Amino acid sequence: MVTVVAVASSPLPPLSVMRTLTAWRFAPGVVAVAGGLVGGYGAGVRRWQASGKGPWPRSRTWCFGLGVLVLLLVGCSFVGVYDDTLFWVRAVQNIVLLMVVPMFLAVGAPLTLFASAVSPPVRTRLSRVLHSRPAVLVTLPLVVTVVLVVPILVLYMSPIYEATLRDPVVSGVAGTALAVAGFVYFWTRFRIDPTPRPGSHLVTLAITIVEVVGDAVLGVVVWLGPLIAAGFYTALNRQWGPDPRTDQLLGAGVLWVGGDVVGLPFIGIVLARMVREDEEHARIVDAVLDRGDAGPASAGAEELPGAGAAAEPGTAAGRLWWEDDPQLADRFRHPR
Template identity: 40%
Template sequence: MTWTTALTAWSWHPAPIAAMLAFGLWYALRVRKLRRAGGTWPASRIVWCYSGLGSYALVTVTSIGAYQNVLFSVRAIQVVTLLMITPQFLAHALPARLARDTATPATRARCSRILHSAAMRAVTHPLIGVLVLLGVPIALYGSGWYEAGLRSHWTSELTQAALLIAGAHYFWTRLQRDPVPKLYPHVVSVGLTFAEVALDVIVPIALLMSGSLVAADYYLALNGAGGLPPDTDQTTGAAVLWGLGDLALVPFLILSMQQLRRRDKEHAAEIDAQLDQYQRAEQRRQNPTATAAETAGTAAELPATMRPWWEDDPNVAAHFRWTQQKPPQDG
């Protein structure tokens, strides 16, 4: 593949084009419906949506789509994009929330029952998402699935759909910004993302160290039509799977850590508010005639004889080891 063919070769397959146009049109119409009803929808989500569709078009309609059956490395770019980049962009567009906010009350109630069912909670467990994200590439490159996609157009289309569904499942349940069956702590998401960065090297390392070609008969029959020897092409593709896969997870990891930090701040603010509430209640108990302005003081304004509430609460005191020893009694 030369620079000229990279810029001029296009793949006009109807299925990806129709899917892209249908989703883009649906999203635009739903946003317009929501805004006409008086709702708001940030422009950033619209940008995420069409950036995701743009990444999908990049690997299915351009020269990447045209050469996906010629070069192993080009198909590797498509695999990573459809599994980890396009679904991540679309997840930030919050399509499920948009559908919910523009649905009729009856449809919303029916979908809510399905969403919060036991089956949905089971299939959206974080560990299921991790297994799917790691398992799909292993199954693709470790079986005859990959070569079947090279030899059959419809198998190739179904493979692309499977990659998109696996990625959408993962990022939808892990971002937790769209409606989900159950919310999990962000610390779980951060920990699992670190694990995925470490484990997604399984397929690239296997390709680099196997000493054999994936779909060898198919690629050898092309006689170097793509301009690279098959072994060099596979090595390049393994590097793409490794490097691009890790890079695709970096923004998600950063976002997960930001969400974790934001949640910690919110939790700290909630605790401060509870402490203030207990403090005012204790002041009112000690001085029932005090006005609201007088009870709004700080802990430093409490009488010296007044003990903070947490020293008298046995659960809190034991947890923080603040229980003080009682003074000895006379006699």
């Protein structure tokens, strides 16, 4: 039997294994956001297919749908029911909103669909904004790292955390801010959607290390620091479950380890995209070389002593054209 909890602040029974499966609530804000995401994405897919660009990849649709499903789970399942009662449950919710939900949404490439759904003039204006200098500066690796790490640090190290427990509006705003910060990070790091700057997957892996350190710092501070929102949790007069100190220790472990665990599929996606882009670049290079080999034999004549053929513009005499190409020279450099 499913138990529906309408008011999160009402006395709750102990959180048992059965309750993790049967405790649900209706969260209008979460449901509205999820419905808007699904409706917008579905409209974008239909517009993409109607434009004759071919089928939209199902893997992207599944990933986006999984992100929406996870959002519903952390808002409406036992996580949403007990998020104002147990510190560690709120920690799970915040980590998922920051790391899991936006990661799957970003893999779904929603910005590409959005661009295909708007009119050409609007698309042109958006492209100008996307490639403007402010957009490039905001998406610098250092900036997006700060965007990912700082919000959750501020949340737990300031009175904002207790305010999220007392006011559902503040809680919704804070959760939205975490999800947006996470999306900006994953959008610019995966580069599935167009981004203001190309970036580097190697830099992304380095940023991941910084993020791991940030999780560790937050976990240690919460672990060793004073009780957070002690007055609120004491006023609940909860007679079951872990005591406030143990509850916070469990939450510190979630904040510390949870982000690192979520980072594993992130690293896997980055590595897969790095290999795919390298293979695509290799195919482009091979195609360019094949076209060069199929052209006139004048390139080969340059290597013959006494050949009178003039070198191509910008190419030193006696050198092949690809030796001066910045992308091809390193791959086919002559041994010294």
